[in-house]
Amino acid sequence: MSHGKVITLVTVLFFLFLQGSSSFADHTEHKLVIQVSTDDLRAQQTALTNIVNIQKYYGIDNIKIELIAFGPGYRMLTPQSTLASRIASLAMQEVTFTACMNTLISVKEKTGFMPKLIEGVTTTKAGVVRIIELQEHGYSYVKY
Numbered sequence: 001m002s003h004g005k006v007i008t009l010v011t012v013l014f015f016l017f018l019q020g021s022s023s024f025a026d027h028t029e030h031k032l033v034i035q036v037s038t039d040d041l042r043a044q045q046t047a048l049t050n051i052v053n054i055q056k057y058y059g060i061d062n063i064k065i066e067l068i069a070f071g072p073g074y075r076m077l078t079p080q081s082t083l084a085s086r087i088a089s090l091a092m093q094e095v096t097f098t099a100c101m102n103t104l105i106s107v108k109e110k111t112g113f114m115p116k117l118i119e120g121v122t123t124t125k126a127g128v129v130r131i132i133e134l135q136e137h138g139y140s141y142v143k144y
Helices: 003-026 041-058 071-077 084-091 101-111 127-136
Strands: 030-036 063-069 095-100 122-124 140-143
Touching: 030 041, 030 071, 030 127, 041 063, 041 084, 063 071, 063 127, 071 095, 071 101, 084 095, 095 101, 095 127, 101 122, 122 127, 127 140
Parallel strands: 030 063, 030 140, 063 095, 095 122
Antiparallel strands: none
């Protein structure tokens, strides 16, 4: 192979590499799992505000977000929460809200009543296990 053909081949490969890397960047889907395990209203509000900001930055179609609440944080996912309308609105914008069944069962054992959740909130057997599984599937992790 002549010197000119090698340079042409290298140039073509370089441009193909650039084209491939830019199309990868354009179609990258971001994934985020957010842990809320506190009953601190300010922390819960901050989590929801950050969800909105992240969706604005990446675009709703370019990020998957799941908020998992357990321990005292589960209360934010109940109809009595002052955040219930914000959560319902974000759920309509492709945000998944998940409550830990271990927490809900513990509350039922203490109070005699299973906590009611906001319509559309999903459950998982163990919140921490769900976080582990999502991280194993490429989700970034933020805790409040």
